[in-house]
Amino acid sequence: MGRVLPLDGCVGGDPQSQRVALIRASVPDDAEAGALAELFRLLGDVRRTSILYALLEAGELCVCDISAAVQVPEASVSQTMRLLRASAVVDNRREGRRVYYRLADAHVRMLLDVCREHTGHEGSR
Amino acid sequence: MGRVLPLDGCVGGDPQSQRVALIRASVPDDAEAGALAELFRLLGDVRRTSILYALLEAGELCVCDISAAVQVPEASVSQTMRLLRASAVVDNRREGRRVYYRLADAHVRMLLDVCREHTGHEGSR
DNA sequence: TCCTCATCTGCGCGGATCTTCAGATAAGGT
DNA sequence: ACCTTATCTGAAGATCCGCGCAGATGAGGA
Numbered sequence: 001m002g003r004v005l006p007l008d009g010c011v012g013g014d015p016q017s018q019r020v021a022l023i024r025a026s027v028p029d030d031a032e033a034g035a036l037a038e039l040f041r042l043l044g045d046v047r048r049t050s051i052l053y054a055l056l057e058a059g060e061l062c063v064c065d066i067s068a069a070v071q072v073p074e075a076s077v078s079q080t081m082r083l084l085r086a087s088a089v090v091d092n093r094r095e096g097r098r099v100y101y102r103l104a105d106a107h108v109r110m111l112l113d114v115c116r117e118h119t120g121h122e123g124s125r
Numbered sequence: 126m127g128r129v130l131p132l133d134g135c136v137g138g139d140p141q142s143q144r145v146a147l148i149r150a151s152v153p154d155d156a157e158a159g160a161l162a163e164l165f166r167l168l169g170d171v172r173r174t175s176i177l178y179a180l181l182e183a184g185e186l187c188v189c190d191i192s193a194a195v196q197v198p199e200a201s202v203s204q205t206m207r208l209l210r211a212s213a214v215v216d217n218r219r220e221g222r223r224v225y226y227r228l229a230d231a232h233v234r235m236l237l238d239v240c241r242e243h244t245g246h247e248g249s250r
Numbered sequence: 251t252c253c254t255c256a257t258c259t260g261c262g263c264g265g266a267t268c269t270t271c272a273g274a275t276a277a278g279g280t
Numbered sequence: 281a282c283c284t285t286a287t288c289t290g291a292a293g294a295t296c297c298g299c300g301c302a303g304a305t306g307a308g309g310a
Contacts, residue, residue, distance in 0.1 A: 017193070023179055026182045027179045027195070028175065028178050028241070033171050033174050033175045033178070034171055036178070036244050037168070037171045037174040040170075040174065041165075041169030044167070045267095046155070046162045047269095049162040049165065054152045057151045057152060062286085064287085065144075065145055068142075068149075069152065074286080075271080075272095076269070076270070077287095078288055079270095079288085080268095081288095096277070098287085099287065107239055107242055108243070114235050114239065115236060118232035119160045119161050170297090188256070188258090199256075199257070200300070200302090201299070204298090204299085206258095207258075221308070222306075223257085224256080224258095
């Protein structure tokens with residue numbers, strides 16, 4: 001991952017280095033950071049984003065509805081949903097030959113909401 | 126982007142198709158979806174995620190402190206910060222030869238918090 | 251003015267990932 | 281049983297993106 005000089009940079013021996021040590025302690029370790037990044041990464045794709053917002057609006061949709069809603073081939077939707085389900089971003093339910101997907105939990109809904117607030121400049125307060 | 130059959134799939138002529146039309150109307154258009162995905166995409170990288178959580182804890186850090194905190198070469202940190210700044214995820218402030226970075230706004234902090242709640246299983250209730 | 255330190259930028263390589271096609275599987279209806 | 285429909289899977293190609301190096305820029309101090 002490339003060389004990182006011990007601590008001789010701008011913090012060489014000054015009070016800052018203690019602070020850095022404290023921060024290192026409270027920052028997520030590699031494993032947790034990986035998990036956090038993974039969740040964001042899943043949301044960070046136009047296709048997936050569109051699908052998730054469609055689910056946020058609709059509550060529940062089957063693959064072919066999603067396909068129609070976001071104008072993406074059904075096979076592609078299916079693949080996308082597999083990814084999202086593997087990371088517990090969405091849940092699914094089978095009814096006859098249809099499989100209905102929905103957002104997994106309130107956290108996901110909240111992430112989508114907050115992000116839309118941040119991006120759009122509409123009355124977020 | 127691949128072919129998408131009109132609306133003849135499983136919703137052919139049944140009430141669902143109206144619903145799909147409604148959903149299409151309220152779902153972010155391509156432009157907005159792109160912006161939303163872009164924000165998530167920026168958060169969806171282990172290195173960036175680590176840096177952002179460091180900033181969440183510390184409030185404000187200069188490049189060399191970040192470098193020490195997340196163990197990444199300063200040049201790489203600098204590049205990363207440029208990306209994050211371009212999309213208004215972080216803000217910066219110059220003091221002498223140091224440049225201090227901080228999270229841009231409450232929305233970003235909220236995203237990080239919510240994500241950590243979802244990932245970690247600690248008392249998020 | 252010269253030198254040092256902190257930060258920034260341009261470039262190229264390596265690796266991960268999105269996309270789609272074509273075929274497999276599952277569930278119903280006739 | 282057979283056929284149709286809805287969804288899933290595997291694989292391959294093209295693309296994108298992160299990564300680090302080496303050098304440039306800007307700001308202070310002597």
